[in-house]
Amino acid sequence: MKEYFAFQWHITDECDQRCKHCYIFSEDSSRNTDAMNWNQMRDTFYNCLDFCKVYGRLPYFYITGGDPILHPDFWRLLSLLKSHELPFTILGNPFHLNDAVCRRLKMYGCQKYQLSLDGMRETHDWFRKPGSFDCTLEKIGCIKRAGIRSVIMTTVSGMNIKEIPAVIDTVTAYGADVFAFARYCPTSEEKDTGISPKEYRELLDTCYHIFKKYEAEGCSTYFNKKDHLWTLYEYEKGIFKIPEDAKDGIMYGGCNCGNCHMTILPNGDLYACRRVQNSKVGNVYQDRIADVWVCQMEQYRDYTKFEKCAKCELLAYCRGCPAVAGGKSGNFYAADPQCWKEVI
Ligand SMILES: C[S@@+](CC[C@H](N)C(=O)[O-])C[C@H]1O[C@@H](n2cnc3c(N)ncnc32)[C@H](O)[C@@H]1O
Numbered sequence: 001m002k003e004y005f006a007f008q009w010h011i012t013d014e015c016d017q018r019c020k021h022c023y024i025f026s027e028d029s030s031r032n033t034d035a036m037n038w039n040q041m042r043d044t045f046y047n048c049l050d051f052c053k054v055y056g057r058l059p060y061f062y063i064t065g066g067d068p069i070l071h072p073d074f075w076r077l078l079s080l081l082k083s084h085e086l087p088f089t090i091l092g093n094p095f096h097l098n099d100a101v102c103r104r105l106k107m108y109g110c111q112k113y114q115l116s117l118d119g120m121r122e123t124h125d126w127f128r129k130p131g132s133f134d135c136t137l138e139k140i141g142c143i144k145r146a147g148i149r150s151v152i153m154t155t156v157s158g159m160n161i162k163e164i165p166a167v168i169d170t171v172t173a174y175g176a177d178v179f180a181f182a183r184y185c186p187t188s189e190e191k192d193t194g195i196s197p198k199e200y201r202e203l204l205d206t207c208y209h210i211f212k213k214y215e216a217e218g219c220s221t222y223f224n225k226k227d228h229l230w231t232l233y234e235y236e237k238g239i240f241k242i243p244e245d246a247k248d249g250i251m252y253g254g255c256n257c258g259n260c261h262m263t264i265l266p267n268g269d270l271y272a273c274r275r276v277q278n279s280k281v282g283n284v285y286q287d288r289i290a291d292v293w294v295c296q297m298e299q300y301r302d303y304t305k306f307e308k309c310a311k312c313e314l315l316a317y318c319r320g321c322p323a324v325a326g327g328k329s330g331n332f333y334a335a336d337p338q339c340w341k342e343v344i
């Protein structure tokens, strides 16, 4: 079985919201939006397939935006994916979903549809727009009825950290299939995530017990411990153990940057990670992704450069979130600002 390679593909910036924290609009909420045209989309798709052929990987596409459904060639792209028998995930908004649309998505091979929930009603609607909270919860049912897995993602910051337990209760009550959270990555506007390391550890501890309680009750929601600092938490608790046969120099887990994902923007820019500001490594209209991977991407795989993690026994399993670190300090290899571990 070949290893998957994930392409987070932003086909358009077009969006019905202008969220306060969004990396697309943080610098200028009225900026012109980019979108790929059909020829560019088709060429990009084959560039990705070429990459996977060269490196023996299986492509997996996370189609996103903006709201990807607003792209005029959205369905045409899904048809192209289907013709190659490539299932995919959509990261989008709730506003243009209904039962018929969800059934159509399923027919084209959509496995998961990810929606965002950034707090309880007042907070979420403040980040996003009035009515967004209720619409998001309502559309979980549409997605599920079509046989697609509904994923709820929360972007955690100082603004909503206290509401996460209530968010978990809400998404489990609405029957979301997967719940995860990731941290706000500082953009040029707001440099601080507003969370101390102690507060973040407390959040993981609280969530760990809530997840356990729901699992014991037979709750069907899968809690995806996406943030790599979960490894630190579970290591301290004795739940995660460093394998005895682990070999030096091999990255067994942790941040995927430079290992198994890349991001493509609507203007063709290829990024090491969408969350890492200024991580442009090429442009898919001009560059062969397979070449970029061994040239420009090399700078994201110098594990000895991690200022704190390189001295930590969890280097091969964690590395925190370099996007959060880089957003705060400008240095991808700086210490994760929420990592609470003392490393000497
Ligand atoms: C760019 S959106 C596209 C999909 C859809 N429009 C949505 O909001 O879910 C994908 C994810 O990126 C998250 N995101 C946007 N800006 C971010 C930032 N500065 N730091 C961390 N996550 C961010 C959003 O909250 C959302 O969960």
Ligand code: SF4
Binding pocket: 015, 016, 017, 018, 019, 022, 023, 024, 025, 065, 066, 067, 093
């Ligand atoms: S809905 Fe998604 S893409 Fe649109 S502004 Fe909000 S986070 Fe950004």
Ligand code: SF4
Binding pocket: 229, 232, 308, 309, 310, 312, 313, 314, 315, 318, 319, 320, 321, 336, 339, 340, 341, 343
């Ligand atoms: S120092 Fe780095 S590898 Fe170690 S726990 Fe912190 S973030 Fe993870």
